Amino acid sequence: MxxxxxxxxxxxxxxxxxxxxxxxxxxxxxxxxxxxxxxxxxxxxxxxxxxxxxxxxxxxxxxxxxxxxxxxxxxxxxxxxxxxxxxxxxxxxxxxxxxxxxxxxxxxxxxxxxxxxxxxxxxxxxxxSISFLYPYSIPLYRKHGWEIISDKITFTIKDTQLPKVKPVTGMMERVELDREDLLNVHDYFSMQRHGAMIRDEMAWDEYWRWDNDDIIAAIYYNKNHKPLGYLIYYIRNDIFHIKEMVYLNTEASHGIWNYISAHHSMVNEVKGNNFSGEPMAFMFEDSEIVENIEPYFMARIIDVQDFILKYPFLDKSQKIKINFKITDSIAKWNNGVFKVYWNEEETYCEKTDDLHAANLVEIDIQTLTTMFMGYKRPTFLYECGRINTEYYMLRILEQLIPVEKPYFSDYF
Known part of the structure; x- marks a missing residue:
């Protein structure tokens, strides 16, 4: 100590x-x-x-x-x-x-x-090499290099709008909160979902810390009793509150919604949060559900060179060298020009002093973070005045950066 x-x-x-x-x-x-x-x-x-x-x-x-x-x-x-x-x-x-x-x-x-x-x-x-936080003041954290990278979409579904039951071969089972199957499903889910946190023991402790005694967990098992999804919820004042819904395939999704719909006689509406970055209305037969979107978590790249070296760029066959001119008012080691190029699927990133290099992309640490995290695309950021570069460079950046918005459902 x-x-x-x-x-x-x-x-x-x-x-x-x-x-x-x-x-x-x-x-x-x-x-x-x-x-x-x-x-x-x-x-x-x-x-x-x-x-x-x-x-x-x-x-x-x-x-x-x-x-x-x-x-x-x-x-x-x-x-x-x-x-x-x-x-x-x-x-x-x-x-x-x-x-x-x-x-x-x-x-x-x-x-x-x-x-x-x-x-x-x-x-x-x-x-x-990266930091996440939930902001109580977005301007304050932007000033210190963080930027929005995920949304929370809050939805409200009337009992009459719940989806009709779809046939599945498995079933839901209510379980204890520490059931190993539940933890394993989240581990598998987070390993294949961009932006998701890998929960260790401390993260799970924070996840459950202040929940009331009426919180319930239910797992969807397929016909071979393999866990494929789970639902964390509670029912209060005739409202079905979804804390978290995770599923690994369509069958599990149908099974979970069948389970929720089975409560239609007990509740007037279902409330929950969606962190996928896409509205849910399209999925429902009656799509006139209420959805409210708000910025959720922010992130900031802590070490640009380390982050870029490990970043999974899409097309590493590019025969071009990109020079990122980065400004970071707090982390001085991130200031300067970083030359990025690829050779046989390997990424190289070298810090240089060439402020007038070709293929220059001038960008601050906030914008670099939200771009690499996939929350906002390079073309959109260019049109917002957040990137200064030649227009042809946008096509290259669009080809290099994966198209997937972050999914982050945790809170700490």
Whole structure:
């Protein structure tokens, strides 16, 4: 355990250091204050006060938690989880940023800015070439290099609009939340879905942490009792709430929707979230369902050179060298021109000083991230003024970058 007196930065009476298990009470206090969580709210989940107090202890043990202290009082903090995410079938180390908070009396001192800069340095040192976060302020995180990379589409379906039952040979089975089959289905799903997080034990703990006792899990098994999908849900006030729906093939999708439709006499409507980036209405016979779209997670490339070297470009037979001129106001190692080319399916990326190279693509770190993640296409970004290049380069970029929007359904 790192000693509490080992400071990373000192600024007058303010000192930056990593938090330890001894800081648990202050850590919980700032979280509750900043995110307006009361003890009463938490007790409604069925937890005891002692359980609530120690629920976040694993974070202080396993995550990188950094804070500014005014004398001995925690004033501001940031948390970085060590995670993994699927980027076009490449499993990438990812720094999950959360818990960014400051007490109001300490705002306006640049505390958050300096914490973010240090967190980025930490992720770079740890080889986490990309970072994800859920933004409480999109402009703030754009300023620090993150950009939107996924959407959340919230849907509401009336009981009369639920799909008709379609014949399947398998069946749904309600199971315990820790059923190994459920975890295995998500593992298989996330390994073949661009943008999906690879959930380890800590990620699953965060996934379940504050759920009420009425949460239910059900798995779809085919006729050979092979798990092919699952549904996490609860029913409250005549509404069927879908927390998560995962399926590996069409049969499992039909089986899950058959199961939901079987509740039609118990509920008035079904509510849930869709993270695929595509509306669901087309799938229903009665397509007049309500869908609301909003930006969800943001990401930022931490190490451009490492990310590009491992990125699964589509057409590596290209006989061209692309020069990405990148600007990054925080991570200085990302500033400059990166020459990218391919030889026999291998990607090369070299940093150069040639600011006037041919095939130049001028782009900031935010735009580079959302483009490589597939959330927005190169042509769209060019038309928005986010990319400066010759028009012929757009065709090349379109051929190189896979066409698939990220699927990210987690929250931390």
């Amino acid at each position: 790192e000693k509490a007196d080992k400071y990373i930065e000192v600024n007058g009476d303010f000192k930056m250091r990593k938090l330890t298990e001894n800081d648990l009470e202050q850590f919980n206090g700032l979280l509750r204050y900043a995110f307006q969580i009361t003890m009463e709210d938490l007790l409604h989940t069925g937890w005891t006060e002692d359980q609530i107090m120690h629920a976040k202890m694993p974070i202080l043990k396993n995550a990188y938690v950094l804070g500014w202290f005014y004398h001995d009082k925690l004033a501001s903090m940031i948390v970085v989880y060590s995670m993994k995410v699927n980027i076009h079938d490449y499993i990438c180390k990812m720094g999950g940023v959360t818990g960014v908070a400051t007490y109001p009396e300490y705002t306006g001192r640049g505390l958050i800015h300096s914490l973010i800069k240090q967190a980025i340095r930490h992720m770079h040192k740890e080889g986490q």
